[in-house]
Amino acid sequence: MKDSAEMSITEARMSQSSLPRVRNRKRLLLLTLYLLLVPSFGMLGVFGYYPAFSALLHAFYDWHPGFRSTFVGLANFEQAIHDPIFIRSFWHVFLMVLVGITVGLAVPFVVAELLVAVRNPRVQSVLKVALIVPMALPGIVTILLWGAMLEPTQGVVDQFLKTLGLPHSFNWFGSPHLALISIMLIGFPWVAGLPFLLYLAALQAIPSEIREAAIIDGASVVHRLTRIDIPLVMPQTRLLVVLSIIGQMQNLIPMLLLTQGGPDFATMVPAGWAMDEAFTDGNWGYASALSVILFIVMLVVSVISWILTSNRAKAYM
Amino acid sequence: MRPRRIRQSILITVLSLIALVGIAPYLFMLLTSFKNNAEYYKSYFAIPKPFHWENYLLAWRQISDYFLNSLIVAVASIIGVLVLGAISSFVMARYEFPAKRFLYWMIIALMSVPGITTLIPLFILIKNMGLIDHRLSLILPYIATGQIMSIFLMRTFFENLPEEVFEAATIDGANGFRLFWNLAIPLSKPIISTIAMISFLGVWNDYVWPSVVIASNQLRTITIGLAFFQGEFLTEWGQLFAGYVIASIPLLIVFAFGMRYFVSGLTGGVVK
Numbered sequence: 001m002k003d004s005a006e007m008s009i010t011e012a013r014m015s016q017s018s019l020p021r022v023r024n025r026k027r028l029l030l031l032t033l034y035l036l037l038v039p040s041f042g043m044l045g046v047f048g049y050y051p052a053f054s055a056l057l058h059a060f061y062d063w064h065p066g067f068r069s070t071f072v073g074l075a076n077f078e079q080a081i082h083d084p085i086f087i088r089s090f091w092h093v094f095l096m097v098l099v100g101i102t103v104g105l106a107v108p109f110v111v112a113e114l115l116v117a118v119r120n121p122r123v124q125s126v127l128k129v130a131l132i133v134p135m136a137l138p139g140i141v142t143i144l145l146w147g148a149m150l151e152p153t154q155g156v157v158d159q160f161l162k163t164l165g166l167p168h169s170f171n172w173f174g175s176p177h178l179a180l181i182s183i184m185l186i187g188f189p190w191v192a193g194l195p196f197l198l199y200l201a202a203l204q205a206i207p208s209e210i211r212e213a214a215i216i217d218g219a220s221v222v223h224r225l226t227r228i229d230i231p232l233v234m235p236q237t238r239l240l241v242v243l244s245i246i247g248q249m250q251n252l253i254p255m256l257l258l259t260q261g262g263p264d265f266a267t268m269v270p271a272g273w274a275m276d277e278a279f280t281d282g283n284w285g286y287a288s289a290l291s292v293i294l295f296i297v298m299l300v301v302s303v304i305s306w307i308l309t310s311n312r313a314k315a316y317m
Numbered sequence: 318m319r320p321r322r323i324r325q326s327i328l329i330t331v332l333s334l335i336a337l338v339g340i341a342p343y344l345f346m347l348l349t350s351f352k353n354n355a356e357y358y359k360s361y362f363a364i365p366k367p368f369h370w371e372n373y374l375l376a377w378r379q380i381s382d383y384f385l386n387s388l389i390v391a392v393a394s395i396i397g398v399l400v401l402g403a404i405s406s407f408v409m410a411r412y413e414f415p416a417k418r419f420l421y422w423m424i425i426a427l428m429s430v431p432g433i434t435t436l437i438p439l440f441i442l443i444k445n446m447g448l449i450d451h452r453l454s455l456i457l458p459y460i461a462t463g464q465i466m467s468i469f470l471m472r473t474f475f476e477n478l479p480e481e482v483f484e485a486a487t488i489d490g491a492n493g494f495r496l497f498w499n500l501a502i503p504l505s506k507p508i509i510s511t512i513a514m515i516s517f518l519g520v521w522n523d524y525v526w527p528s529v530v531i532a533s534n535q536l537r538t539i540t541i542g543l544a545f546f547q548g549e550f551l552t553e554w555g556q557l558f559a560g561y562v563i564a565s566i567p568l569l570i571v572f573a574f575g576m577r578y579f580v581s582g583l584t585g586g587v588v589k
Contacts, residue, residue, distance in 0.1 A: 032493075033414050040405040040424070040464055047439065047461035048427045054438035065441045101483055112331055121326055127329070130336035136572035137343060139522045140540045141561045144547055145342050148554070156345060156361045189338050255525045271433040278437045279529065287437050295434040299442050 059292045073256035076289030086290060088298075089261075089268040092180055093249055096269075097301075099184055100244040107189060107238065113229065116203045128200070134192035135210035140253065146186040147173070147258045183254050183267055183316050192241070206232060230281040238309040242302045244273040250299050270294045343565075350376075350558040354359040357554045369555055376559035383542025384563065390455045390538060397460035398516050399509060402467025406499050409468070410475035411483070421472070427465055432481055432525075440529055454530040455538070459520055467512045474508040475501055510578040514571055521568055540566050 059076055061069045080086055111131065117125040134142065149156045149171040161168040172182040206228070214224045252271045255261055261268035261276070271294060278287035335349065349357055351368040409421055439458060448454040478501065486500055502509075524540040531537055537545065546560055 029412075030414055036404050036408050037420065040401045040468070041420075041495060043401065043457070043461040043464065044424065044427060046442075047458045048435070051438035051442060052427070052430045052436035054441070055434050058438065065444070080463065111332070111335060112327060117328055118332065123329060127332050127336060131332070131339065133336075134339050134343070134457055136569050136576075137565050138540070138568050140524055141346075141545055141565050142342070143560075144543060145346055145561060147547075148557075149342060149345070160363055173370075189335055191335060191339055195484075248429065250431055253431070256524065258526070274433065275525075275529075277428050278440075284441070291434045295431055296517070298431060299429065 001098075002006065009268075042214065048251060055288045055291055057087055058285050059289035060064070061285045061288075065284055069285065069288050073283070076286050079196055079286060080289055080293055084266060086270060086273055088265060089270045089273050090265065093269050096251065097183065097245050097248045100248045101241050104190060104244055105195050105240055108193065109233065111191050111201050112196055112203050113225075114201040132192045132203060134187065140257070141303065143186055143254050150185070174263060176264045179259055179263060179266045183259070186254055193290065195236075195240050198240065199233055202233045202236050203229060216224075227299050234309070241305050241309060245301050246298060247306060249301075320543065324576035325349070346558045346561055349554055350562050352555045354554060372553075372555040372559040373563065375553075376556045376563060379546055379556070380539065380542050380560050380563060383537050383546075384537045386536060386542075387521055387539040388567070390459070391454055392518050393452075393456045394463060394520050395513050397456065398467045399512060401460065401464045402471050402512065403497075403502065403505075405464070406471035406475050407501055410472045411496070413503075421468075423523075424465055424468055427462075428469070429469070432462070436525070443530055449502075449530055450532045450536060455520075457528055458526065461518075463516050463519065466515065470508055470512060471505065474505055478504055495530035507578060510575055514575045514579050517571055518548045518568065527534050 008245045025076040029242070058069070058314065060071060062072050062074060062075075115124060115127060118127065150158075152158070152174055153169045155172070157172075158170060160169045170178060172185075185230050211224075214228060216223045219227070249269075250271055252269060252275075255267050255269060255272050259267040261272045270290060274287045274290040274294065277290060321546070348362070348364070349371055351370070352372075352527070353369055356363070356365050405424075407416060443449055443458075448457075455486065480505075482500060483496055486496055513545060523538070524544070526543075526553040527538045527541050531541060536547075538588045543564055547557060
C-alpha cells in the first residue's frame, strides 16, 4: 500500500498536522472491524462452540436437560467400552471405512483412467457428464430408490438377477447377514462423486507427451500406472482418504431411512446408537459421551491416515 | 491404426455401460413415475401404455408444502451464509488487526467438529430457546455452520484479488464500504455462486437435523416429507416415484447451470 508515493505524502502530512486525530481514527477503524466480525462469531458461539463445549462437558454427567444433572466422572465412558452394541457398531463403521477407502477410491480412479484414454474430446466430455449425473440427484432420493429396488424377492434388482439367471431372492435389508452389504451397495457402481472428479482433473493435467513417451519407451500399463499416474494422484488420495473416513463415520441417513440400525443391530453405527440413546431412551449424558468418543476416534484416525499417506507420498517422490 | 480404433470402441463401450448402470436406477424411477400399480407389477421395464401424468399432480399435492418449506429454508440460509461470510471474509482478507490469525483459525477449527458430536447439545439448546418445530431451528444452525465454509473459500478469494484495483479506488476516495460493495462483491460472483450452490445442496439434502427438530407436518422439509410420503403411500409406486422426480428437479437445475462453479469450487484450491 505504501509504495504509492501519493499515499505516503498525504499520510505524512496528516501525521504532521494532527497526530491524535489519526490515532483516534485508527482506533475507530479497529473497533469497526471487530464489530463487523461480531455477527459471525455470535452465530458460531451460540450454534458452534457452545454445543461442542456442552457435549464435552455433559459427557461427564448424568445429564437431565432442564433438571438437576449429576457429575459422574468417567462412568459414561466406562459404560461405553462395555456396551456390546456400541463396540459392534464400530466394527460396522470400520468395514464401511475400509470399503470406502479401497473400492470407493479404486473404482473412480480406474474409471478416470479409462476416460482419459478416450481420444475423441467430444465423446470424452459426453461420457464424463453421463458418469457424474447421479451426483445431481438428492442423496435421499438415491437412498429411497435403492430401498425400493432392493425390496426382498420381488424388487427390481432381484427380478433383474433372475432374468440373468444369477442367484436371486435375497432378503436384502431384512437379513442380518446381508443388510450392511445392501447399505454399501447403494449408489453402485460408485463412480459419481468427488473422488472421480479429483482423479479425472489430476489425470487430465498430465501432459500427453509424458504418456506417449512412456508408451514409446515400451513401458507396460502397470509400469506407467505405478510410476507415473498413482504417484501423481497421491495428494488427491491423501485428501480423499481423510474425507472418506469422516464421511463414512457420519454416514447415517441410509440406516435411519431403511433399517433403523437393524435387523438385530446388523447395521447399527456409532452415530445412530448415540442418537438412539438420546432421543429414544433419554440417556443424554451417555449419548454425549458416545458422540465425544466418535469425535476423538475420527480425529485420531484422520491424523494417522494423513501421516501414513504423507510418508507414502514422499517415498514416491 | 486399426487395432487402436478397435481399442477405442471397446473403451467407449465399457464406459458407456458403466455410465448406464449408474443412471439406470433413475431411468427406472422416471419410467415408474408414469405407471399405475398394475402396470408396475406386470413388468418393471415395460413402457407405460398411457402415461399416467396424473401421478405428478397427485404427488405434487402431497409434497408441495415440503418442497416450499425446503425452498424457504434454503433461500434464507443461503442469504445468511453469504452476508455473514462476505463481511467477515472481507474484514479478514483486506485489513490488519490484532488477533486476526487467531480468530481465523478459531473459525476453521470448528470444521473439524463433526455434526454428530454437536447434534445432541444443539437439540437441547434449540429446545431451551423454544425454537423446536420452528423454521428458525433449521435456518440459524445452517447459517452458523455454513458460513465456516463460506469464510474459508471467500477469504482466499478476496486475498487474491489484485491489490492495484483497491489502491486505485482508495486514491479516488472510496471508503471501506465502497471497496466492499462496489468492488469486491461484483468481482467475486463465481465464488458466491459456488457457495450458494454448496449451501443449497446441503440444505436440500439434510435429513438428520430436520428429523430431530421439526415435528409438525406443515413444517416438514422435502427430505422428511419424502421419507414420510414413502411410509404413507407405499402402495402407489407411480405417485411415490413421481414425488422423487419432483424433489430432484431443483438440484438438477442447480447442477445444470452451476456444474462448472461446483466442480471448480470443490476441486480448485483443495489440492494444488
